Structures are given as structure tokens and as C-alpha cells.
Amino acid sequence: MAFAVLLLSPDLSALGYLQNVKVGSVFYNLFHTYTIPAVIILCGFLMENSFPLMIGLIWIAHIGMDRMFGFGSSLILWITSIIIWLIGRKKLKLANNAR
Structure with missing residues (x-):
């Protein structure tokens, strides 16, 4: 039981997303x-x-399991969403200037 609790406890860090994406990331x-x-x-x-x-070993096992199941760093997702937002913002600005 204690092993399962410790194994999943690093995911409590996702509570930062309740504040905003940057803090969560x-x-x-x-x-x-x-x-x-x-x-x-x-x-x-x-x-x-x-x-x-x-x-420490249980924590490393958690990180390894996350990577194995495809849950990588949320930093990449955060940067990607910012880039998409910036590109969309630029296109909207160009469209408004064309009018």
C-alpha cells in the first residue's frame, strides 16, 4: 500500500495546473x-x-513508468502551445491589417 502511494505521489505536482499552465508545467x-x-x-x-x-528509487521508478507510457515533459507541450498561440495571433493581426 505504501509503495503504491509513494509511486503515485509525484503526480500531485500536477495540482499546479489549478493555478495556471505555467505554474503547472x-x-x-x-x-x-x-x-x-x-x-x-x-x-x-x-x-x-x-x-x-x-x-529516491520509487520516485525514479515513477518517472520511468511515465516515460514508458508516453507521458513526457509538459515543458514541450507548454512551449508548443505558446508557439501555436503566437502563430495564430500573428495570422489574426495580418488578417485584420488586410481589411
Whole structure:
């Protein structure tokens, strides 16, 4: 039971999307990179404590499962949506100037 809770807990970072897309993307990407769990694992080794080691390994397993199922970084989706918005805005401006 605890394993399942810990395995899914990084997805709580998606709550940032309740604020807006930018905050959601920042939180999601922060919790879905290998940097933080790698530091936690290193701390577990240095402190000779298995608890941080367990947390870090479960976190890495979560990230790996997300990647396996095709859930990549939301930063790419965010940048893509901004580019599409900018292109659409430019086309609308050009259409309004043509009138």
C-alpha cells in the first residue's frame, strides 16, 4: 500500500495546473526529472540510511513508468502551445491589417 502511494505521489505536482499552465508545467517538470531523486539517493548512501534510498528509487521508478507510457515533459507541450498561440495571433493581426 505504501509503495503504491509513494509511486503515485509525484503526480500531485500536477495540482499546479489549478493555478495556471505555467505554474503547472514548472511543478510537473520539477518533480518529473531525475535530479531530485538522484540527490535523495545520494543522501541516502552518504547517511547510510535506507529510507531516502527507498524514496529516491520509487520516485525514479515513477518517472520511468511515465516515460514508458508516453507521458513526457509538459515543458514541450507548454512551449508548443505558446508557439501555436503566437502563430495564430500573428495570422489574426495580418488578417485584420488586410481589411
